[in-house]
Amino acid sequence: MEAMRRRIARLTLALTPMMAAASLAGSSGAEPAPRFNKTYPVSTAAHLAILNVNGDVKVTTSNKSEIVVAVVDGPAITVQDHVAGNSIEVWVKHGLRVGRANFEISMPADTSINLKNIMGRISIWGVNGDVNVNALNGDVRLVAVRSPSVDVKVISGDIFFDGELGGEGPFCLQSMKGDVDVTLPASTPFNLNARALKEHISLGGFPFSFSSQQSKAITGSHSRGGPKLNLTAYDGRIILHRK
Amino acid sequence: MSCVQCREVMSEYIDGELELGVETQVERHLAQCQACQAVRDDIVQIVHFSRNLPEHSPGTGLWLRIQSEIESEHRGGFYSKAASLWRRLTTGRLTLSFPQIAVFTSSIFLITLSAGFFGWNGSRQESVASPPVEARPVETLQAAPADETRIEDIMQRLGELKTNVELRKSAWNPEVRELFERDVLHIDQTLAECHHALLDNPKDDVCREMMLNACREKMRLLEGFSDY
Numbered sequence: 108m109e110a111m112r113r114r115i116a117r118l119t120l121a122l123t124p125m126m127a128a129a130s131l132a133g134s135s136g137a138e139p140a141p142r143f144n145k146t147y148p149v150s151t152a153a154h155l156a157i158l159n160v161n162g163d164v165k166v167t168t169s170n171k172s173e174i175v176v177a178v179v180d181g182p183a184i185t186v187q188d189h190v191a192g193n194s195i196e197v198w199v200k201h202g203l204r205v206g207r208a209n210f211e212i213s214m215p216a217d218t219s220i221n222l223k224n225i226m227g228r229i230s231i232w233g234v235n236g237d238v239n240v241n242a243l244n245g246d247v248r249l250v251a252v253r254s255p256s257v258d259v260k261v262i263s264g265d266i267f268f269d270g271e272l273g274g275e276g277p278f279c280l281q282s283m284k285g286d287v288d289v290t291l292p293a294s295t296p297f298n299l300n301a302r303a304l305k306e307h308i309s310l311g312g313f314p315f316s317f318s319s320q321q322s323k324a325i326t327g328s329h330s331r332g333g334p335k336l337n338l339t340a341y342d343g344r345i346i347l348h349r350k
Numbered sequence: 351m352s353c354v355q356c357r358e359v360m361s362e363y364i365d366g367e368l369e370l371g372v373e374t375q376v377e378r379h380l381a382q383c384q385a386c387q388a389v390r391d392d393i394v395q396i397v398h399f400s401r402n403l404p405e406h407s408p409g410t411g412l413w414l415r416i417q418s419e420i421e422s423e424h425r426g427g428f429y430s431k432a433a434s435l436w437r438r439l440t441t442g443r444l445t446l447s448f449p450q451i452a453v454f455t456s457s458i459f460l461i462t463l464s465a466g467f468f469g470w471n472g473s474r475q476e477s478v479a480s481p482p483v484e485a486r487p488v489e490t491l492q493a494a495p496a497d498e499t500r501i502e503d504i505m506q507r508l509g510e511l512k513t514n515v516e517l518r519k520s521a522w523n524p525e526v527r528e529l530f531e532r533d534v535l536h537i538d539q540t541l542a543e544c545h546h547a548l549l550d551n552p553k554d555d556v557c558r559e560m561m562l563n564a565c566r567e568k569m570r571l572l573e574g575f576s577d578y
């Protein structure tokens with residue numbers, strides 16, 4: 108009983124400032140900090156560019172002809188956008204002075220996406236359009252992706268790709284500090300160009316015909332060759348998996 | 351002496367080519383200006399890198415990769431300068447010192463930077479209007495003709511970026527600052543390791559290629575952070 112009373116007292120203490128703040132906001136007529144949430148109607152093969160600074164970016168796909176961009180869990184940051192026909196750009200202002208802002212994006216699968224982020228994880232699911240990720244810190248995950256070309260660069264973070272090479276490429280994944288982990292269907296034809304400065308390259312049982320094979324650089328083709336798959340890891344492993 | 355004046359004579363200062371009076375002025379300015387010190391340190395570091403690398407004929411593979419990169423990323427118009435430099439290089443002398451390779455590769459990078467390539471790259475996105483300038487307050491280097499670009503220009507650019515970042519750093523939260531310092535340190539260590547590996551084996555094209563690429567990554571890092 109005593110413990111319960113103490114718990115209630117603690118809870119009251121914790122809630123009082125919040126309630127005070129809420130009543131203050133209410134009395135001054137101010138609304139809670141607006142979070143960015145916008146829906147953009149698009150036709151086929153739209154283009155989306157996102158510039159976040161500090162926070163996660165999560166991209167999923169839907170069957171609707173619209174792109175929904177929501178900034179969740181963020182502080183009262185300023186988000187701006189620009190629409191030109193089928194191309195949408197959304198970016199965060201005053202990035203590194205404020206806290207994190209997490210983006211959640213839903214878009215048609217054939218949208219091509221251009222993502223830039225300073226710090227935070229990036230995940231992209233189910234996209235069939237071109238993917239370009241220019242990131243500095245944070246892991247990048249591409250799952251169920253069937254893009255005609257992919258370009259991911261990150262300074263510090265792992266890159267994880269599980270999907271198909273859906274076009275002529277190139278497919279470039281590069282991390283300065285982190286693993287590059289790629290899963291492809293066993294029958295995928297491609298030309299591999301793998302560079303790992305410090306750690307080893309694991310070919311995951313893909314039968315390659317090698318044009319050059321050194322400890323830190325492997326060039327070869329699989330299944331008579333196909334689009335370019337360029338994998339670069341400075342301080343991390345390169346791991347291929349067949350599925 | 352102002353910062354602008356100091357930067358103007360920085361490479362001559364490092365090369366020891368200044369008259370004594372001017373040199374003294376530069377030193378006096380450096381003693382009290384951290385931003386210019388950062389510029390000096392960067393130039394010294396890379397000039398040191400480039401001077402210590404042996405003359406080397408890059409393998410055909412490296413050239414082909416650079417060529418295909420130019421062709422795939424920078425078709426047409428503004429990039430034709432880089433392409434013409436490429437032709438000049440391939441039809442002319444093929445033995446280049448590291449600084450020349452660095453100048454060449456980085457000049458392409460500088461051109462792409464000044465064209466706003468960095469942030470919103472994509473030959474597939476011509477239809478995207480340029481985002482408002484305020485979103486990206488990058489002071490881009492005026493596009494000098496690629497074949498006149500000298501290594502000092504690249505270092506100057508790195509120096510400018512570093513100065514810009516140094517000035518802004520105080521406004522970042524500590525977590526961000528720490529992350530940035532860690533990234534810079536990591537790239538610098540990688541550069542140093544590549545440098546040593548190249549001294550051991552000057553014919554290591556893979557290492558050379560990765561070192562050049564690491565230079566670009568440092569540029570990308572500084573660019574990324576200098577916007578905020």
Ligand SMILES: [Zn+2]
Nearest residue numbers: 352353383386
């Ligand atoms: Zn100064």
